[in-house]
Amino acid sequence: MSLTYSTYLKLDELLGLQTVQSDPPEHDETLFIIIHQVYELWFKQLLHEIDKAGRDLAGNHLFGAIATFKRMRMIMKTMVAQLDILETMSPMSFLAFRDRLEAASGFQSPQFRAFEFVLGLKRAEMIEVHAGNEAAVALLEKRILEPSLVDYFSHFLKHQGVELPADVTDKPVDQATAASPELQEHILNLYRSRPEIAILLELMTDFDEGLQEWRYRHVKMVERTIGDKPGTGGSPGVAFLRKSLFQPIFPDLWAIRNQL
Numbered sequence: 128m129s130l131t132y133s134t135y136l137k138l139d140e141l142l143g144l145q146t147v148q149s150d151p152p153e154h155d156e157t158l159f160i161i162i163h164q165v166y167e168l169w170f171k172q173l174l175h176e177i178d179k180a181g182r183d184l185a186g187n188h189l190f191g192a193i194a195t196f197k198r199m200r201m202i203m204k205t206m207v208a209q210l211d212i213l214e215t216m217s218p219m220s221f222l223a224f225r226d227r228l229e230a231a232s233g234f235q236s237p238q239f240r241a242f243e244f245v246l247g248l249k250r251a252e253m254i255e256v257h258a259g260n261e262a263a264v265a266l267l268e269k270r271i272l273e274p275s276l277v278d279y280f281s282h283f284l285k286h287q288g289v290e291l292p293a294d295v296t297d298k299p300v301d302q303a304t305a306a307s308p309e310l311q312e313h314i315l316n317l318y319r320s321r322p323e324i325a326i327l328l329e330l331m332t333d334f335d336e337g338l339q340e341w342r343y344r345h346v347k348m349v350e351r352t353i354g355d356k357p358g359t360g361g362s363p364g365v366a367f368l369r370k371s372l373f374q375p376i377f378p379d380l381w382a383i384r385n386q387l
Contacts, residue, residue, distance in 0.1 A: 148227035155220040156227075162213050169206055170238035173199060177245050181279040187286035189327060196330040203337030210344045218352045225353075237263035246338075246376045247275035247304035277304045277377065280331070287324065289313040306378035315383045328380060335376045342371055 133139065144164065147156040176199050183192035237260070240253050249271050257263035281295050292309040317324045346369055375381050 147224070149224040153220070153224040155216045156224045158213070158216060159221070159224075162209055165209065166206065167236065167238055169202055170236070170242050173202055173242055174238065174245065176202070177242075177276055181245075181274065181276055184276075184279040184283040187283060189323060192283070193327050193330060196327065196334055200330060200334045200337055203334060203341060207337065207341050207344055210341075210348050214348055214351070216352075221352050235260075237266050241266055241270045244270040245273065245275055247277040248374065248376070249275065249301055249303045251301065271301050274300060275304065280377070281310075284310070284313065284317075287317060287321070289317075304376070304378065306382055308382070311379045311383050314379055315386055318383070318387060331377055332380050335380065338376065339373055343373075346372060 128134075145157055145160045147153065147160065149156050176195055180192055180195040180199065182188075183195055235256065237257055240257075243249070243253075244267065251271060254264060254267045254271070257267065278300065281291055285291055289310075290313075292307055294305070294307050295310055298305070314328070318328060
């Protein structure tokens with residue numbers, strides 16, 4: 128049988144994956160499922176793009192990195208816009224089926240945690256959340272031991288003649304990114320002397336800002352829906368989510384803003 132649109136996209140399987148738990152079915156539960164399934168697809172695509180961005184940076188492919196960060200920025204904008212759709216669901220509509228979610232929580236998304244890890248937001252203790260899910264633990268243990276996007280950015284800077292300071296070269300690969308005042312001076316010089324690199328640095332900042340915007344919008348959406356209640360399955364809820372606000376991926380790019 129020849130390939131068709133439906134068989135290529137596996138539409139029968141895809142459109143059969145939205146199974147509501149409420150009985151009788153609550154109208155908004157279908158929206159809730161689809162939005163979160165689409166988020167997981169975007170996380171998958173972002174992991175795919177970040178891997179490419181890492182290769183671009185490590186290989187000193189400036190224009191490849193620019194193109195990849197443009198795409199990543201647009202994906203983040205789309206993810207933010209999806210929250211506008213989710214917010215058409217009232218708190219009462221969500222509460223009508225919330226108890227049916229039992230222990231299920233977005234806090235358990237292995238892909239989002241892997242997304243954080245590859246961006247340099249590494250916290251080994253978060254792997255424990257997935258105990259009992261062997262595939263998730265294997266994914267996260269692999270990702271936490273891989274160079275992050277920030278590490279690959281350091282390789283790119285080295286290609287540009289930057290002598291990397293010890294606080295960058297000596298950082299264990301499984302540790303979170305930390306700002307480097309010494310490295311900031313080199314980045315500032317590139318901003319001033321290399322306009323083509325400045326374009327990349329601005330796109331990286333755009334992507335970073337997009338993630339921070341998504342986190343903020345997500346926190347406010349959760350807060351307006353459930354307030355300060357614990358999340359589903361006893362997850363930490365808004366109090367935990369607030370702690371992640373305004374944590375940049377590229378702290379050095381933000382630290383030099385007042386000197387540009």
